[in-house]
Each structure stands twice: as C-alpha cells, then as structure tokens.
Amino acid sequence: MTKIKTDLLVIGAGSGGLSVAAGAVQMGAKVVLLEGHKMGGDCLNFGCVPSKALLASGKAAYHQAHTSNFGIADVKPVVDYAAAKDHVADVIAQIEPVDSQERFESLGVQVIREYGRFISDTEVQAGDTTITARRIVISTGSSPFVPPIPGLENVPYETNETLFDQREQPDHLLIIGGGPIGMEMAQAHRRLGSKVTVIEGATALGNDDPELTAIVLDRLREEGIEIAENALATNISKTAGTITVDTKDGRSFQGTHLLMAVGRMPNIDKLNLGAAGIETNRRGIVVNDHLITSNKRVYAIGDVAGGLQFTHVAGYHAGLIIRSALLGLPAKQRTDHIPWATYTEPELAQVGLQESEARVLYGDKLEIARFDFHHNDRAIAERKTTGLIKVMVYKGKPVGASIVGAQAGELINLWSMVIANGLKMKHVAAMVAPYPTIGEINKRAAGAYFSPKLFDNPTLKRAVRFVQNWLP
Incomplete structure (x- = not known):
C-alpha cells in the first residue's frame, strides 16, 4: 500500500475538478487528482460537447433544406448519421488534450486513475494508494437518473x-x-x-x-x-x-x-462519505455557502453539491475553492448571476429572476423592459426574427433577464456581468454596440426601459421647451 501526503486532493476530473487542480498546482500547491473513469468528465464525453456537436450537424442539415428565403434553392440533405457521430467524436478528440492526464501531469499534478473512497475524515483510498490531504475537493459530478418505470x-x-x-x-x-x-x-x-x-x-x-x-x-x-x-x-x-x-x-x-x-443524480455511491462524516441529502452532498461540507476539511463543487447543474457552475465553484482552500480568503457562493442556456433553435437563456419570481419579490415596484428580435436589423437580414428579451428591473438595477432567440446564449453573458457587478440599466444604455449586430438587442432593451421615462415625461418636455426658448 502506497501512502501519499498532499496539500490538496481532488476527487473527480470533470470540469470543476480539473479547474481546481490546474489552478492550485500552478499556484504552488501539491495536488493529487483522482479519476476512475474518463478525464474531462460528463461535459466533454457525454454532455455539453457531444450534444452541441450533434446539434451542429442537425442545424447544417436543416438550413440546407431552408435556404429559399435567401434566394438559394432548397436542397434535401443527404444525412449520414454515422458520419455525424464521427463529427461528434472528432470534436471530442480535439478538446481531449486540454483535459488529458498527460497535460495535468505536465503541470505537476499527480494523477491517479482510480476511484476514491474515504477511509477517515482526512484519508482517501484509491486502489492501492492512501492519500492524506490538508483539504479535499469532491467534484464527482452526476449521472443520468433512470426512474424505475415498470417494464x-x-x-x-x-x-x-x-x-x-x-x-x-x-x-x-x-x-x-x-x-x-x-x-x-x-x-x-x-x-x-x-x-x-x-x-x-x-x-x-x-x-x-x-x-x-x-x-x-x-x-x-x-x-x-x-x-x-x-x-x-x-x-x-x-x-x-x-x-x-x-x-x-x-x-x-x-x-x-x-x-x-x-434528470440527473449525484455521483456519491463510491465515496463512502459516512467514513468522513459528510452529510448528504437526495440532491447530493450538503454544503454551506462556502461549499464546505459537514467535514470542514472537505469541499464539494459542481453537480455533486446539489445546486445548479451546469458545467460553468462547476468552473465558478472552482474559482471559489482556489480562493478559500489555497489562499485562506473568504469565498461565498451566490447564484443570482449564474446564467443558463438551452441550445435549441431558437436558443433559450436565463439569468437571475424570471418575471414570475421577480413579481412575487418586488410587486408593483418591478419594471419589465422588453424588446422583440423582429426590430433588430441584423436579425431581419439573417431571417432570425423569432424571439424576445425581457429584463426584470428593480430600482434601476436588473435582477433577471430572459431571452429566447438567435444567440440567446451569447446575449445572456452581458446580463450576467451586469448582475454580478451590481450595475444598473444606465450602464447598459451607455454601451455602444456595433451596427448591425444581434448584440444590439441588449442595448435596445435598456432603451426600452428608459424610453417611457424620457419620451412620456411632461416635466422633461417642459424643461426642453424652456431651454430651447432661452438658447440663442
């Protein structure tokens, strides 16, 4: 039996675990990374990456058959499903080196390709190796939930x-x-x-x-x-x-x-969490706002922590862990600025509160700014006019944004930044977007918020007339 002592042990080489390991080792910590299955986790191998690649194949086929609106004859696509899956595999293969064992070992991470199980509150066994760590990060992700439907x-x-x-x-x-x-x-x-x-x-x-x-x-x-x-x-x-x-x-x-x-279920069965005194519930591992489990030496991040199940959330959690576990600085998670997107066509994206949630919280003081895609010139030029944006605003600050339409997953980024930094609608209105872009939709939403205040304001109109009468 081999015994290892390390500063940081990361269990799970998915998005969050890899980000923690890479950041920690490059900042000078001794890091051990355990992975019993595939490097890159669900996102690279079974989730975000292959699904978007297959969607891209479907989009290519669809648009080949729907070009007549652009003055080009529609063509019935000849689909080779197996070749589309080759495309998916090639996309994964191009990204794999970034998540590979070789890359992380080159950074200085000790990678052990075994599942980990706790044998005490500070020790984890992986194959014939026992690891003792100052801090442990569980980043084992989730797996598809298959309900027990008869038959x-x-x-x-x-x-x-x-x-x-x-x-x-x-x-x-x-x-x-x-x-x-x-x-x-x-x-x-x-x-x-x-x-x-x-x-x-x-x-x-x-x-x-x-x-x-x-x-x-x-x-x-x-x-x-x-x-x-x-x-x-x-x-x-x-x-x-x-x-x-x-x-x-x-x-x-x-x-x-x-x-x-x-749906999804947390990957906790192999961890023997009871040996480490780590509490769980039906959603996963119980953590506090600092992502610390009931064992104060152990963190849980990403899907296994029972919150929002998105790759970018695991990456966000990883940044908090670097701050807390390595630097000893306070790091508290928040969710109000976490966006998500569904990559159908049209795309669907959300950050912060939805309209129904915001109305419950803010009542009559809530303002909704709306703008339709069919008023955007780039959307018209590309015949992508189906969609709209809604921004929920309280006292001048966006508290949520909902978008459906072309590039909704890109458009939502701005609103995540705005909410994360406590910015106001005036800051979005001050932005200059190149013309013509889909991105103008965000600025036009801010314009829709201010328009009634400017153009339906009798006091302002009187002030303008006063100034005009006095100007030479």
Whole structure:
C-alpha cells in the first residue's frame, strides 16, 4: 500500500475538478487528482460537447433544406448519421488534450486513475494508494437518473452516456423527459431525419419562463416533433422491434428507439462519505455557502453539491475553492448571476429572476423592459426574427433577464456581468454596440426601459421647451 501526503486532493476530473487542480498546482500547491473513469468528465464525453456537436450537424442539415428565403434553392440533405457521430467524436478528440492526464501531469499534478473512497475524515483510498490531504475537493459530478418505470428493465434504452456511441439512426426516437437534454436531442434527431416524440410528465422546459418556452416549443412542433406534456410514463414494453410507452392518462406512444432524459443524480455511491462524516441529502452532498461540507476539511463543487447543474457552475465553484482552500480568503457562493442556456433553435437563456419570481419579490415596484428580435436589423437580414428579451428591473438595477432567440446564449453573458457587478440599466444604455449586430438587442432593451421615462415625461418636455426658448 502506497501512502501519499498532499496539500490538496481532488476527487473527480470533470470540469470543476480539473479547474481546481490546474489552478492550485500552478499556484504552488501539491495536488493529487483522482479519476476512475474518463478525464474531462460528463461535459466533454457525454454532455455539453457531444450534444452541441450533434446539434451542429442537425442545424447544417436543416438550413440546407431552408435556404429559399435567401434566394438559394432548397436542397434535401443527404444525412449520414454515422458520419455525424464521427463529427461528434472528432470534436471530442480535439478538446481531449486540454483535459488529458498527460497535460495535468505536465503541470505537476499527480494523477491517479482510480476511484476514491474515504477511509477517515482526512484519508482517501484509491486502489492501492492512501492519500492524506490538508483539504479535499469532491467534484464527482452526476449521472443520468433512470426512474424505475415498470417494464423498462426489459427494454433497450439510451442515456446521454450511451447515445453518442450509437451509429444506427433511430427511425422513431421516443424521448422520456422534456428538459434541456431531451429537447436538444429531439431537435437534433428530427433535423437529421428521425421521427421524434417527447414524453414529459409535467411541462416541457418547465424551469424557464413560460412565455419564452412557448416560442421554442412552437418551433419544435413546427419542425415535426411531437411533444406530449403531462404524460407521466407508467409502463414501457417492446414487441417486434416496437417500443411502447404508456402514460398515466391513458395515452400510448410507439417508436423504435428510446432515450431516457429525465434528470440527473449525484455521483456519491463510491465515496463512502459516512467514513468522513459528510452529510448528504437526495440532491447530493450538503454544503454551506462556502461549499464546505459537514467535514470542514472537505469541499464539494459542481453537480455533486446539489445546486445548479451546469458545467460553468462547476468552473465558478472552482474559482471559489482556489480562493478559500489555497489562499485562506473568504469565498461565498451566490447564484443570482449564474446564467443558463438551452441550445435549441431558437436558443433559450436565463439569468437571475424570471418575471414570475421577480413579481412575487418586488410587486408593483418591478419594471419589465422588453424588446422583440423582429426590430433588430441584423436579425431581419439573417431571417432570425423569432424571439424576445425581457429584463426584470428593480430600482434601476436588473435582477433577471430572459431571452429566447438567435444567440440567446451569447446575449445572456452581458446580463450576467451586469448582475454580478451590481450595475444598473444606465450602464447598459451607455454601451455602444456595433451596427448591425444581434448584440444590439441588449442595448435596445435598456432603451426600452428608459424610453417611457424620457419620451412620456411632461416635466422633461417642459424643461426642453424652456431651454430651447432661452438658447440663442
């Protein structure tokens, strides 16, 4: 048995763990990194990267067939599904070196390719190695949650961890789960030529603003995707190559392939957390605002910490850990400036409070600034006029922004920065955006906020007339 002592032990080489390890070792700390599966974690291998790559294939096929509005004849795309998966694999391969064991060892990190399990409050065993660390960071991420639906055990199905390895194109893909993963994969596969049915037990894209999600869902239905809401799956069966999903309300859906996209569960089973006195709940590891667990030497970050499950959140957490565990400085997490996006077409993005949440909190003092994409000249030129932005404002400060439309995932960045730094609408209004850009939409939203105050203000109009009468 080999024994190691280190300043920092990172368990899990996903986005958050890699960021902590790279930052810590380059700042002079001794770092050990454990990973029992793939370097890069879910995001690189099974999540963000492959899903966006497959969406790009679907987008290329779709736009090939929808060019007549630009004076170019529509062409029916010839889709090679296996080749699209080769594209996905190539994208992963190009990013892999950045997350590789070789790169991190070159930085000075000791990488051990084993799962870690606690054997005391300060010790973790990984294979035949025992590591004692001053501080430990758990960054083991999450895995697809597969609910115990009767009959599912007898039916072949995919999750995001297996889907991107499949090279046989589904004739009719059934997707259980209408969240971001389900809807993105629905549009990608529909555009690549598969029939698609989404079966959602509640409301599709239910974590976003209903006014905006309606725009996305309308577009997906227009493209031929069947979306069944309030359809709770109660039984799944397969006969003669046909998969059948029965729902609680008596509906029945049939297809050739099945994707389970219901949600995520934290990866904690292998950790033996009880040996370290680390508390958990159904969402994951319990942490305080400083990301510290019930064991004060141990932090948990990213999906496993039970909060927002996004790669960029894990990266944000990593920065806090560097500040706290390495420098001993106070570092408290916040979520009001954390954006998220769903990369359907049109895209859907959110940061801070949604309109319904803001109205509960601020009542009549809340102001909503809106601007439609169809008033943006670049959107008109590129025929991407479906969409709108809503900015929730309290006492001149944005407290949330909701966007649906082209490049919504890019547009939301500005509002995250504004909220993170406590800026006001006047600061956005002072920005100069190059013309013509989609980015002008953000500035025009600020203009929509100030317009009534300027142009519908009798006092201001009287003041202007007074000044004009006195000017030479």
